[in-house]
Amino acid sequence: MILAKVAWRSIWRNPRRSWVLISAVAVGVFTYVGIVAYIDGLSLQLVRTAIELQGGHIQVSGTGYFENPVIRTQVTDQRIVVRVLDALKGVRHASQLRSPGMISSAEQSAGVTIVGVDPMQEPAVSPLSGLITEGDWLSNDPSAGEVVMGAALAERIGVLLGERIVLTASHLNGDMSAGAFRVRGLFTSNSAEYDKTQVITHAAEVRAMIGFAPHAASTVAISLGMDQGVQEVQAELRARLEGHGVEVLTWRDRSPMLVMMDELMRLTDVILVVILFSAVGFTLINSFVMVIFERIREIGIMAAGGVRPGQVRLLLFMEAAFVVLIGIGVGAGLAAALIGWWSSVGLDLSAFAEGLSRFGAGAVIYPSVNPERIATGLGMILIMVFLAVLYPAVKASRFKIVDAMSHA
Amino acid sequence: MPSQALVKVTRLVKVYQDGSHVPVRAIDGIDFTVAAGEFTAVAGPSGSGKTTLLNLIGSLDTPTEGQVIVAGQDLGQLSRRARADFRLRNLGFIFQSHNLIPVLSAHENAEFNLLLQGVPALERRARVLAEFASLGIEEELTRRRPAKLSGGQQQRVAIARALVTRPKLILADEPTASLDSKTGARLLDKMRALNQRTGITFLFSTHDPMVIDRARRLVTLRDGRIASDETRL
Structure with missing residues (x-):
């Protein structure tokens, strides 16, 4: 031209x-x-x-848990949720038990969230096992009495790798419940807040401490690998889990800020x-x-x-x-x-x-x-x-x- | 031989505002026709209205009053865009100097209007080379840009550009003014030969005696009016 x-x-x-x-x-x-x-x-x-540290792309929990995360609000039978999730392609998931509690070392105490996980399943939805900077991720032994926590929290309460701490929390029956654990690993994530407030242990330990029913869970975290299709999966889960007393929230619902x-x-x-x-x-x-x-x-x-x-x-x-x-x-x-x-x-x-x-x-x-x-x-x-x-x-x-x- | 009217100008008036906002009647009620095939010169002293008349016939300017019909088209009825299309299809222009687009070679300048007309490449090339040959433009000059051509060479390329589209009318405004007399005479002879060979109508605005001598019709303007209109054998 x-x-x-x-x-x-x-x-x-x-x-x-x-x-x-x-x-x-x-x-x-x-x-x-x-x-x-x-x-x-x-x-x-x-x-x-x-997404990675706070429940995955989608989180299933008992209705009202997001607004008021108390231990009584539960997914009463996580097997129903798991069955639905297993039928979906490209979906990874893991259940967690969560409870507010107290961590105490010989020197200090601090308020924390105690998170009970399945050490084998948790890496499917969370990078924590790869963020261990000292020690190791939780072993497969549910009765090993071990925890991993943020390095920042360990420093705050003056505990070193391998030392013992005590976790205290309220049992569902209203009593106080406590357990002694050894620090197996310390992690450092991108979130200072997370590192200072989360203590991770076996789900079985938390279940026993808090008195969760055998198939109950606080949350089921779901990872889709990528951020596309989240709303479609949410809609499908909501439809399939209707009437089971759960809420299905995406990370966008949970993090409006x-x-x-x-x-x-x-x-x-x-x-x-x-x-x-x-x-x-x-x-x-x-x-x-x-x-x-x-x-x-x-x-x-x-x-x-x-x-x-x-x-x-x-x-x-x-x-x-x-x-x-x-x-x-x-x-x-x-x-x-x-x-x-x-x-x-x-x-x-x-x-x-x-x-x-x-x-x-x-x-x-x-x-x-x-x-x-x-x-x-x-x-x-x-x-x-x-x-x-x-x-x-x-x-x-x-x-x-x-x-x-x-x-x- | 000249036959039907190619250009018909009726009661043409063009009024300009001069620097002190005084109206100046550059063209003052001219009636004028040019038949197809004419080789006509419009002469007259500076300010007599020669260039204004050519600009109005070429639809480069719009009259204050009156009508200009070229090739059966009333130019006053055309939009700016339609006037551009009309010029592209029907008219060829040769100006005094600085006629060419400086960033295009001689060949590209000559085929510029053919490209705008959408003429296929092979035909474009054939037409341009034919015009260059008839105007004596050597092969080695075709790739040069205007700045590397002499005044006479530039003017020959401008004439080639005006001719390649095979217009009905070529309007040449002082085409020899920037040329030496020898080059000017040679170009005028070529244009006259083209007129005789192809029947293309030429209308010159000039006060160059060389052009006036070669014109077969001489229209003289004075103060925006036709002072004389003389046809020669």
Whole structure:
């Protein structure tokens, strides 16, 4: 197409100006992609922590447990839930018994949540067994009298690996119940809060301490491997488990703050594009006004020969599009290089680790590239460029030909 | 020989506002026809309205009053877009200088309007090469951009561009003004030969005696009016 040829060659008439524009776009794209990858990485880590440490993609519990997590609110027969889950493809699950309690060492005590798990099943829904930094994950012996806990909690109550602690909790019959355990492993997760408040032991121990019925559980955590199809599985479970006194909640239902934060982060994309590319847009307007001023006579000659007003606009849009696409290519290439390196080493924010860890993000952020979001952002950039060039392009297409041709 | 009217101008008026907002009647009620196949020069002193008349006939400008009909089309009835299409299909323009698109080669400049018309590649190439040959544009010049061509070479490429679309009417505004007399004379002879060979109508705006001498009809303007209209044998 001849207009595309004219547009392409025209951007190299003044290479310095074109490279300034390309650089402006490239810096904007590089910054945008880098920040979005960081935000997405942070968001992903927060969500992953919420999913992995707090009940999986979907959690089945006794009705009302999420609002008021007391030990009396239970899944009375987890076998019903397990049967339904076993019939679904791509679904992993594990049951937990949970109770508020107290952990005591020789030196200190602290309020905790005592979580009873099946050590073989729990890794299907939780990464805890892989987060052990000292010692080992729970053994398969249900009567071994062992616990794993956060390294932060161990430090807080002054207990070391292999030492004994006492767990105290309320029995369902109202009595106090206690048991002595040995610390078998210490873990460090992305969530400082989790590390300070959770003590994990065998389900059988908790069942005996609290007096749970043989097939009762506090929660059944369900992992789907990925975040897609969560609502469909939730709907199916709700339908199949109706009348069994349970509630089926996704991580989004259980973490509304996280959902809001995720939405805010998406809004940040829009704000970023608008801020970054408003500056680029004004540079483009300025440059294209100059381009048109320099080429008034040429545009007049072309129009006289039969180039339509719309084709004059198209010509200028193509010039802008070429500049911006080169800028996007350069910017995205640099951003890809940064993200590639960053993905391997992570962005160590140890200086702010406490704050990030409190939110469940960890001290090292790994960027995440969401192609759909990046494409949306780049699409918005193209729209902003289109808007920036609109004024000079319309102005050029409305020149009176005789005036344009008499321009020196 | 010239026959039916290709251009018909009726009671044409064009009023401009000058720098001090005083209305100036550049064209002041002209009635004028040009038959198909004519080789006509519109002459007159500076400010007499020659270029304005050509611009109005070429639909590059709109009249204040009156009517311009070219090839049976009343130009006043056309939108901006339709006027552009009309020019592309029916008219060829040769201007004084700086006629060409600087980022395109001589060949690309000559085929520019053919591309806009959607003429297939093989036919485009054949037409451009034929015009280049008839205008004596050497092969080695075809790939050069305008900045690497002399004034005469540029003007020959501009003439080729005007001719390749096989327009009904070529409007040439002072086509020899930026050329030396020898080059100008040679180009005029080529245009006259083309007129005789193909029957394409040429309408010049000029005060160059070389053009006036070669025109078969000479229309002289003075103060926006036709002062004389003389047909030569």
